[in-house]
Amino acid sequence: MNVLAIDSSNVTMGVAIANEEVTLGELITNVKKNHSVKLMPAIEQLMQETGIDPHDLERIAVAMGPGSYTGVRIGVTIAKTLAWTLQAELVAVSSLAILAQNGRFFEGVICPLFDARRGQVYTGLYAPHNNKVTQIKDDRIVLLSEWLQALRAVDKPILFLGQDVGLHQAMIREHLGQQAVFAAATENQPRPSELAWLGMQGEPVESIHGLVPTYLQLAEAETKWLAQQEGK
């Protein structure tokens, strides 16, 4: 099975093409450039170099968020449009799960995170399991301080993954001491080949039309509107 993996949900932009267990090609940039401009040319280039024709694609795997609203929309729109028009299967994978894959050999639990501003993070908790991480606490947006409080109950070492971990390292250390483990820089970058691999194992969505990004948050205008309604 030929799988195309697409991740434009955060700063790292990644595209991979895999055939069964073999990654045929992988293209990653980590320069905070415009994903709307760079993503389709990256897909085009990688497919050309691997000699895969769009119609040879049997499955598309996409990072469905959480992350940058616009970034994830670009990836999800391209993935669902390709899957629909090429009659390929579509698998949506949590952007946090993709990142957590980098810690799959860690003996303990894995906490991937993306900064979500105002002291909040997008995060979840994963455990390594036969080469593939499984989720043990749902993805969420949460105040990092609250999240770290809750993590104290975990009785294993916790590996923190993600390029935004550095922003919060002192606070994590303060709450968790030596229980917190930090990764090397290369492990903090999500890899599209891991997305392809997860996509290969995953269950295709029932409705390609119905796939929407995971935002984990209402639009700001909606939150305000709801607050106003409650005030009435």
Place this chain on the structure above:
Amino acid sequence: MKTSEGTIILGIETSCDETAAAVVADGRRILSNIVASQIKSHKRFGGVVPEIASRHHVEQITMVCEAALEEANMDWQDIDGIAVTEGPGLVGALLVGISAAKALAFAHQIPLIPVHHIAGHIYANRFSAEFQFPLVALIVSGGHTELIQMPGHGQYELIGETRDDAAGEAFDKVARILGLPYPGGPEIDRLSAETEPTLSFPRAWLEEGSFDFSFSGLKSAVTNAVHNAEQRGAALEKADVAASFQQSVIDVLVTKTMRAVKEYKAKQLLVAGGVAANRGLRQAITQAAQNAGVELIIPPIHLCTDNAAMIAAAGTINFLAGERAAMDLNAHPGLELINV
């Protein structure tokens, strides 16, 4: 330029709050025209919320494309080009349509054609009648008030534009002052039909000979009139205010447009954009065009508001002129209208 006969274009439009796809043949025959409107979703906010618009576009985009192809009874090998709105518009909203269009063009190796949203509004008129040049087009919508002179297909000379609010924006703001529901334009039009304009509001003619517009002074005058009346405890009749405001807008639009028709010796006058659905404007400009002896084209109301058939129609002209975009096409929220 080659003729449009035999060309089949898929159009995609997501610049604001309508997710739309359409198939157009010969540049002027609609084979399908699918529009998923989000108006209900934005109503409670009193205006379009960009983030919510973008979210809806992702939900709808593949469905409207599928419906457009099915209704046109077309396969991908029948499609000569995929035309998509490049701008102007809301950047996040535009990006959904552009991403989908790029994916489709790549998957089927079909040319990708960028289209200016206003060119689309102008070409909505080509479903009603073939263009005769030179022509003058008045574009009036929530985001635009422009007078454009066209010497030929795909040739646009901007001769006048608004210096502050767009006409449709002024309608929405006045509607809000009067406490009318969103969208306000149609409400003002409805109220105006009930009465004669009796209040005198200003008309901004600007410098001698200028084709530009300005509606902010009018908006302030309406606001002041309503507030002053409230302070005196003598609330104004909403219908009076609506009718008088609308008359002031129409007077300026029609007078300047007819002067442009005369100056550019236009064979046709085109009216386009959401405000072209306004009955008061349609009546006044129909009368003025008749008096001046110029052929008037106004699209039917469902083609005045945003749709993808108009993007496919303008895209046909761009396609024949050899306009192509590569896979790095980006959204341009402030895109200028240039010749193709």
